Amino acid sequence: xxxxxxLLTLCLLSVAARAAECHGKPSPDAKPNLNPIYTxxxxxxxSVKNGMLFLTGDGEDVIxxxxxxxxxxxxxxxxxxxMKEKAQELVHDVWEYMKxxxxxxxxxxxxxxxxxxxxxxxxIGLEAALDLExxxxxxxxxxxxxxxxxGLADGSGAPYKTIERIHMIGELTKGACSMFGANxxxxxxxxxxxxxxxxDWNVDGPFKNFPQVTVYHPNDTKYGHAFANIxxxxxxxxxxxxxxxxxxxxxxxxSFPDETFGHESRFGVPFTYILRDILQFDKTLEDAVTRLSxxxxxxxxxxxxxxxxxxxxxxxEYSAAxxxxxxxxxxxxxxxxxxxxxxIVYWGMDWLCPGYNEVLAAQLNKYHGNLTAEITIQEIVPxxxxxxxxxxxxxxxxxxxxxxxxxxxxETGPLYAYDRTFIEVKTADLFNVTPPGLV
Ligand SMILES: *[C@@H]1O[C@H](CO)[C@@H](O)[C@H](O)[C@H]1NC(C)=O
Ligand SMILES: *[C@@H]1O[C@H](CO)[C@@H](O)[C@H](O)[C@H]1NC(C)=O
Ligand SMILES: *[C@@H]1O[C@H](CO)[C@@H](O)[C@H](O)[C@H]1NC(C)=O
Ligand SMILES: *[C@@H]1O[C@H](CO)[C@@H](O)[C@H](O)[C@H]1NC(C)=O
Numbered sequence: 001x002x003x004x005x006x007l008l009t010l011c012l013l014s015v016a017a018r019a020a021e022c023h024g025k026p027s028p029d030a031k032p033n034l035n036p037i038y039t040x041x042x043x044x045x046x047s048v049k050n051g052m053l054f055l056t057g058d059g060e061d062v063i064x065x066x067x068x069x070x071x072x073x074x075x076x077x078x079x080x081x082x083m084k085e086k087a088q089e090l091v092h093d094v095w096e097y098m099k100x101x102x103x104x105x106x107x108x109x110x111x112x113x114x115x116x117x118x119x120x121x122x123x124i125g126l127e128a129a130l131d132l133e134x135x136x137x138x139x140x141x142x143x144x145x146x147x148x149x150x151g152l153a154d155g156s157g158a159p160y161k162t163i164e165r166i167h168m169i170g171e172l173t174k175g176a177c178s179m180f181g182a183n184x185x186x187x188x189x190x191x192x193x194x195x196x197x198x199x200d201w202n203v204d205g206p207f208k209n210f211p212q213v214t215v216y217h218p219n220d221t222k223y224g225h226a227f228a229n230i231x232x233x234x235x236x237x238x239x240x241x242x243x244x245x246x247x248x249x250x251x252x253x254x255s256f257p258d259e260t261f262g263h264e265s266r267f268g269v270p271f272t273y274i275l276r277d278i279l280q281f282d283k284t285l286e287d288a289v290t291r292l293s294x295x296x297x298x299x300x301x302x303x304x305x306x307x308x309x310x311x312x313x314x315x316x317e318y319s320a321a322x323x324x325x326x327x328x329x330x331x332x333x334x335x336x337x338x339x340x341x342x343x344i345v346y347w348g349m350d351w352l353c354p355g356y357n358e359v360l361a362a363q364l365n366k367y368h369g370n371l372t373a374e375i376t377i378q379e380i381v382p383x384x385x386x387x388x389x390x391x392x393x394x395x396x397x398x399x400x401x402x403x404x405x406x407x408x409x410x411e412t413g414p415l416y417a418y419d420r421t422f423i424e425v426k427t428a429d430l431f432n433v434t435p436p437g438l439v
Contacts (some may be wrong), residue, residue, distance in 0.1 A: 080155025
């Protein structure tokens with residue numbers, strides 16, 4: 001009965017118990033990132049039926065690019081086959097990490113989980129609590145996700161149930177993160193649309209050891225078009241990525257909302273799946289706006305969707321109750337620490353977060369009219385100190401994306417992605433790849 005009541009109760013964040021706004025801010029001594037950008041094309045490593053592996057970057061900043069073709073199951077299978085050891089390791093390490101975080105959540109060392117999740121664990125245990133979360137989101141989730149997870153398990157040998165469980169992590173913990181979309185007067189002539197996705201999340205966790213760009217080439221239009229998921233080996237949700245339709249996504253977890261967000265809910269589509277659906281299925285910004293407006297939404301987020309074909313960007317205030325869309329001239333929250341800047345939609349780290357927004361606004365104003373991917377990498381993310389785990393700067397108008405990940409466990413150099421070497425990826429090198437011969 002207790003469980004049923006919790007299931008029927010819409011989740012409320014523990015925000016009331018916290019301060020009303022975030023208190024972090026970047027260090028005033030932050031330095032620009034002067035590392036040269038890596039620009040060589042990806043190198044072919046090997047192929048299997050329905051899959052090809054390339055590497056890009058050199059030295060310690062190397063990112064696997066995994067191409068997969070076919071049906072959802074086949075794409076999952078090829079991913080698992082090509083990245084077998086790494087996928088097994090990720091699944092194992094993330095599971096262990098989740099268990100540790102949950103222990104810390106229960107004993108009060110960290111405060112990142114929603115209350116309903118912790119009471120589910122107290123009542124039925126972690127495995128069952130995650131399976132329950134899978135069950136309540138399944139009705140809102142495309143069946144192709146589960147077909148692909150099955151393929152991934154079969155191809156990699158990692159246990160299916162654990163793969164399914166770790167895919168709920170996005171719904172249960174919150175990253176901070178920053179974003180912007182800039183066009184017209186904010187960028188040089190011909191600049192089109194420039195978009196940032198900076199992910200601030202769990203640099204102490206295992207994710208930094210598993211950078212991967214997965215390029216999907218579905219064999220049937222009912223599974224959408226080609227897109228690139230910028231994330232982690234063995235993990236198929238989307239937090240970062242762009243598509244062959246030139247759509248790209250940004251996302252911020254909101255821990256400090258205002259009252260305009262309304263309530264959250266656990267009954268809906270996990271946000272890492274709706275973001276992926278935008279990349280996989282939507283052809284225009286309008287498609288994405290319709291998808292987000294009509295979805296069964298869950299937790300408080302700020303999302304960003306750019307369409308470089310139309311040089312348009314929308315920021316989205318997103319919760320179970322609300323889907324509000326922003327251009328630069330109706331941007332919220334309205335505050336002296338979050339000034340409206342012509343032709344730029346932006347947020348730093350959270351909704352109510354003066355310390356980061358102030359510095360982000362100052363840097364955007366300083367380079368207004370001159371905003372490029374290079375300036376973003378050199379002078380914006382490292383000065384705002386945002387994007388600790390991973391960053392993508394989308395310059396899809398020019399067919400380019402710049403990617404960086406935090407220092408992996410066995411690597412040296414700076415810890416945070418915003419201080420490391422960025423890798424330039426040409427979109428044509430991803431979407432114009434010939435599939436391996438049919439076996
Ligand atoms: C909470 O749990 C973690 C992980 O098991 C442990 O390292 C830590 O010492 C615990 N803290 C308290 C206050 O019990
Ligand atoms: C896609 O692949 C699946 C599995 O091999 C096959 O059944 C299906 O017919 C293919 N679809 C197309 C349009 O080729
Ligand atoms: C620039 O983006 C804004 C939305 O932020 C949009 O209203 C405007 O039409 C865009 N400009 C061009 C030239 O596409
Ligand atoms: C834009 O960048 C160029 C080259 O770095 C510089 O010469 C120019 O002064 C900058 N303009 C603005 C408005 O910042």
